[in-house]
Amino acid sequence: MIARPDGGVDWLEQGAPPPEAFGFTEFYSQVETILMGRGTYDVVRRMGDWPYAGKPVRVVTSRELPDxxxxxxxxxxxxxxxxxxxxxxxxxxxxxxxxxxxxxxxLAIGALDRLEMAVLPIILGEGIRLFPAGTPETRLALRQSRTVGDALHLIYEPA
Structure with a gap:
């Protein structure tokens, strides 16, 4: 699971290593565009200040984005x-x-070049899946793994 059923990610603040422990600053400096779905956009907007100032962001949605x-x-x-x-x-x-x-x-159009994720030591039980039903079977090759506290940082590429 990547979020609670309501999209909440409050559990990330309860014992998860800080983003910098995963090399976030270096990673983010190389990002040219941020792509997100509408649900993620709405959750980020509710969190307060917009964290992606200065980066172009595209939100995949059929609805307008007021303000x-x-x-x-x-x-x-x-x-x-x-x-x-x-x-x-x-x-x-x-x-x-x-x-x-x-x-x-x-994944369906073959446009995912790298999958980088953290596996954190919490089981949400219910919530929003990282790979929802209908995700195509995709073979991955592990390129890097390391422990960060009690978490795992994994980097995969399509095999």
Whole structure:
């Protein structure tokens, strides 16, 4: 699970290593575009200040984004076209920030180059799955693994 049934991620603040323990600052400095689903966008907006100022963000949604922060655009069209457009504009180092549905779509079109994740020592039981039903079977090759406190940091690439 990546979130509680209501999308909440409060459990991340209860004993999870800080993002920098996973090398987040270096990773984020290389990100050219952030891609997220509407559910993730709504959760991040409820958390307070917009954490992605200065980075272009595309939100895959069929609904408008009232009062969106600067640099945030909605995208309701074709996912392969969006990925091609971002790559053509030189914004191809895309970070998919949450969104199992979005990950499923990117896997289906072969647009996921790397899967980086942390396995944290908490079992939510119920909630939003990282890979929802309908995600295509995908073989991965482990490129890196390391422990960070009680967590695992894993990096995979398509095999």
């Amino acid at each position: 969106a922060p600067p640099g945030v655009e909605a995208h309701s069209g074709d996912l392969p076209a969006l990925v091609a457009e971002l790559r053509q504009r030189g914004l191809g180092r895309i970070w998919v920030e949450g969104g199992g549905q979005l990950l499923r779509g990117l």
